[in-house]
Amino acid sequence: MKLDDLPTPCLVLERPILQRNLDAMAQAVARHGVALRPHMKTAKSIDVARLALATPQARPSGITVSTLAEAEYFVGHGITDVLYAVGITPQKLEQVAKLNVAGASVMVITDDPEVASIIAAQPHPPRVLVEVDTGEHRGGVAPEDPALLDIAARLGQTLAGVITHAGHSYAGRSAQQMADIAEIERSGAVRAAERLTAAGLPCPIVSMGSSPTALHAANLDGVTEVRAGVYMLGDLFQAEIGTHGLGDIAVTVLASVIGHRPSQGQIVIDAGGIALSKDRSTEAAPHDWGFGLMLDLHGQRSFGHALVKRAYQEHGMVDLDPKLPAPDLPIGAKVRIAPNHICMTAAAHDRYFVVDGSDTVTAIWPRVNGW
Amino acid sequence: MKLDDLPTPCLVLERPILQRNLDAMAQAVARHGVALRPHMKTAKSIDVARLALATPQARPSGITVSTLAEAEYFVGHGITDVLYAVGITPQKLEQVAKLNVAGASVMVITDDPEVASIIAAQPHPPRVLVEVDTGEHRGGVAPEDPALLDIAARLGQTLAGVITHAGHSYAGRSAQQMADIAEIERSGAVRAAERLTAAGLPCPIVSMGSSPTALHAANLDGVTEVRAGVYMLGDLFQAEIGTHGLGDIAVTVLASVIGHRPSQGQIVIDAGGIALSKDRSTEAAPHDWGFGLMLDLHGQRSFGHALVKRAYQEHGMVDLDPKLPAPDLPIGAKVRIAPNHICMTAAAHDRYFVVDGSDTVTAIWPRVNGW
Structure with a gap:
């Protein structure tokens, strides 16, 4: 897979x-x-x-x-x-x-x-x-x-x-x-x-x-x-306060592109407020990462400063980086979102899809949510 | 029950x-x-x-x-x-x-x-x-x-x-x-x-x-x-914008008191950012309800204007109403929190405990979360 x-x-x-x-x-x-x-x-x-x-x-x-x-x-x-x-x-x-x-x-x-x-x-x-x-x-x-x-x-x-x-x-x-x-x-x-x-x-x-x-x-x-x-998983807030670097974020949210808003410089993804959480802890940090930073399918920062700026229940609105050409992301293309606060983001998901430095899923690890 | x-x-x-x-x-x-x-x-x-x-x-x-x-x-x-x-x-x-x-x-x-x-x-x-x-x-x-x-x-x-x-x-x-x-x-x-x-x-x-x-x-x-x-369940944001009244909120989060901070005018409850969500939609509304309004076990507003002002992962910090005497809420006492945005709050929970105007649970209704 x-x-x-x-x-x-x-x-x-x-x-x-x-x-x-x-x-x-x-x-x-x-x-x-x-x-x-x-x-x-x-x-x-x-x-x-x-x-x-x-x-x-x-x-x-x-x-x-x-x-x-x-x-x-x-x-x-x-x-x-x-x-x-x-x-x-x-x-x-x-x-x-x-x-x-x-x-x-x-x-x-x-x-x-x-x-x-x-x-x-x-x-x-x-x-x-x-x-x-x-x-x-x-x-x-x-x-x-x-x-x-x-x-x-x-x-x-x-x-x-x-x-x-x-x-x-x-x-x-x-x-x-x-x-x-x-x-x-x-x-x-x-x-x-x-x-x-x-x-x-x-x-x-x-x-x-x-x-x-x-x-x-x-x-x-x-x-x-x-x-x-x-520290195990990391997030944008921990990167902001210096616990680790941006490259040390181990868990991201895989999302699909579900809409294009070229006149707004935005794309729409199927990760919204539930999938990402509404946590805004980086709001008070030196850099405000919105509801998350958009990476490519491989977890690389190919899209520059592309942030999830609005989070509806199941829709995330990503402001594309105006300094870069519009990325080639047709409907259904996959991206990954580095989370603001991983404790909150992960809580909405019941499993991890584990990869080992490639695009192949090598394991599925369940999570214990709720009370 | x-x-x-x-x-x-x-x-x-x-x-x-x-x-x-x-x-x-x-x-x-x-x-x-x-x-x-x-x-x-x-x-x-x-x-x-x-x-x-x-x-x-x-x-x-x-x-x-x-x-x-x-x-x-x-x-x-x-x-x-x-x-x-x-x-x-x-x-x-x-x-x-x-x-x-x-x-x-x-x-x-x-x-x-x-x-x-x-x-x-x-x-x-x-x-x-x-x-x-x-x-x-x-x-x-x-x-x-x-x-x-x-x-x-x-x-x-x-x-x-x-x-x-x-x-x-x-x-x-x-x-x-x-x-x-x-x-x-x-x-x-x-x-x-x-x-x-x-x-x-x-x-x-x-x-x-x-x-x-x-x-x-x-x-x-x-x-x-x-x-x-x-409209089915209602929340504080919908009450703010006039969709319904405060008394029309059908779902609340039952929580236990887990701490007292009398010098801070606060109590601590076991409903935090996951149980309530980090949604802050009322921040831009006429009244900012924090992360939720604390009601008593019966869903009544006995505590005046008591708001969840901070939400850690599993801790909620409630600012008690300074105009009222400190409520008698020992550790373990139950309260209910009216949610800011019920779509987000409910998403962390896998079931509803249903009551019919009394304290008796008459049904348990499961929810379908995730994707």
């Missing part, structure tokens, strides 16, 4: 780029001697997870997930060491317990004293990390917050450590800025861990991470594991 | 509101004596389709779909009169032919002369509508464009009429503006049809539509059918 034969829109995954991204992260993490816990929220694929774990120099310790559907899927495929890194609710504990009673080790996180007490009172409680806020202000208690010790104490035997996520690293625009944020993230997590230890509470795990801080951190002293996910 | 027992995030569909919306559209269309061809791109559900077709006063003529996955799904469930209303590519004709050879009547659309010739040369060509541009400038040829007759003539026996979509009605902000755009849409489609007829070409179908123009059109003379989809 060739790319040109695939139904559109669909996801194309370039395995050599994926492998290069995995190797780069493994090397970055190996510098520090900490364990990598790949976050599968982006790829949502057992095939990708197996490759991400096959980097011994990064001492991968298991995986991170963003939904219980992912947890069930990966446990079902034999990956039992799983961290569910979204604040747990009491109602979700039964689902976690089922996995753990069956032999998995699914850890959860909380920043709430009441929830901590509820977890500790469960017949089959999971291990728990206390969520620490090191500046993102999305979840977690501050490292110096008195609540930190209260939550940890309530967790009792279920306490397994602390976790933080410097999602505000995405506001960074240079390697130095990322390194600075990584240091805030590291020092905050370590400070929280020190407070637990000083209070006589166990803290075997000190978990931090985001792709930018994992790659750019200068020092990870005191940290035991790093989480990152988007 | 009660709403409070459901795993979150998920979609809740209020059947009485859906039925009210279906009845309102049926009445609006019945005024004109034209047929309604419900667009299933929003609901993507056979259960909703059956209700949408059970409005005899609107003389429903079949359905509209936005993907071939929808076409296959609805044909497989016995709805054989289907219009695939996204520009066809030659590569997709085989899939359409398979459905038609098996007894369906799937129509397609084109605005391209080459494609018209290719269709006419097929062993099992579908019936085809020529796409006419009445101002949206997304697809179609202008009613006066010489290409219109060229395309129609090339289609030969496969020509079934003309189709237009006044998607620019979404820029309207009042019933009068919608009616004005509806008249541009109607007159353009009818003019195109007149040109075909004057040239001796058949034009049995004159299809127009969008939820706003279908509801607000003052006159549909010369039109044979109207398409509309989002």
Whole structure:
């Protein structure tokens, strides 16, 4: 099967780029001697997870997930060491317990004293990390917050450590800025861990991470594991903030040309707001890539600066590069769209069509979407 | 099963509101004596389709779909009169032919002369509508464009009429503006049809539509059918532009509270950018609803003006209404989010949990997502 034969829109995954991204992260993490816990929220694929774990120099310790559907899927495929890194609710504990009673080790996180007490009172409680806020202000208690010790104490035997996520690293625009944020993230997590230890509470795990801080951190002293996910596949936003280059985007959306608007300098493709997502994260970046950058069937930038500027449900309107002659793209011709934010884009698709540096599809890898 | 027992995030569909919306559209269309061809791109559900077709006063003529996955799904469930209303590519004709050879009547659309010739040369060509541009400038040829007759003539026996979509009605902000755009849409489609007829070409179908123009059109003379989809479920954007009221939103996202940020006046919910979509269409509307409006478990507006202001992949940050006391929402409490743009929001979910004016789930209706 060739790319040109695939139904559109669909996801194309370039395995050599994926492998290069995995190797780069493994090397970055190996510098520090900490364990990598790949976050599968982006790829949502057992095939990708197996490759991400096959980097011994990064001492991968298991995986991170963003939904219980992912947890069930990966446990079902034999990956039992799983961290569910979204604040747990009491109602979700039964689902976690089922996995753990069956032999998995699914850890959860909380920043709430009441929830901590509820977890500790469960017949089959999971291990728990206390969520620490090191500046993102999305979840977690501050490292110096008195609540930190209260939550940890309530967790009792279920306490397994602390976790933080410097999602505000995405506001960074240079390697130095990322390194600075990584240091805030590291020092905050370590400070929280020190407070637990000083209070006589166990803290075997000190978990931090985001792709930018994992790659750019200068020092990870005191940290035991790093989480990152988007680095595997990459996207235009990550390229903008310097996590990788434009050529390191491993997943694109294959689309067909379905219309010509020569008077508007546009073509129409069958990848719209669902296939690409409505994510506009590059809007605030140095370069605004619209809803995505149009590449040719081979993933090359033959069309210059051709951006998806409008995204209807199933129609994408591509502004062609006015500096180039109009490309020869009859109705039905295939193009590929580099995504703005791959976590969002991939979520609409149930599989990857995998290629290895040619137009031949060598594998189809399913994804676990939903909840 | 009660709403409070459901795993979150998920979609809740209020059947009485859906039925009210279906009845309102049926009445609006019945005024004109034209047929309604419900667009299933929003609901993507056979259960909703059956209700949408059970409005005899609107003389429903079949359905509209936005993907071939929808076409296959609805044909497989016995709805054989289907219009695939996204520009066809030659590569997709085989899939359409398979459905038609098996007894369906799937129509397609084109605005391209080459494609018209290719269709006419097929062993099992579908019936085809020529796409006419009445101002949206997304697809179609202008009613006066010489290409219109060229395309129609090339289609030969496969020509079934003309189709237009006044998607620019979404820029309207009042019933009068919608009616004005509806008249541009109607007159353009009818003019195109007149040109075909004057040239001796058949034009049995004159299809127009969008939820706003279908509801607000003052006159549909010369039109044979109207398409509309989002009216069934409704959303904040449609409420903003006056298609319906806030109380007419039939589908909401059920979410759990997973965090408290009292110092920020926020709570965190487990519905983020995937569960809600990153659609920001209300940004340009009179009222910007962020990524959605938070309602209580019963769908009531108990929290005032509480908006999802940030949407991470699986986290939504809700700005609480500063004019109201902080609501009693412990971790795990359920809320519902009225969506910005239901076509986008629903696309991430594989089913509806249906309620009938109470908290009891009375049915689960699957959706057909993807391509």
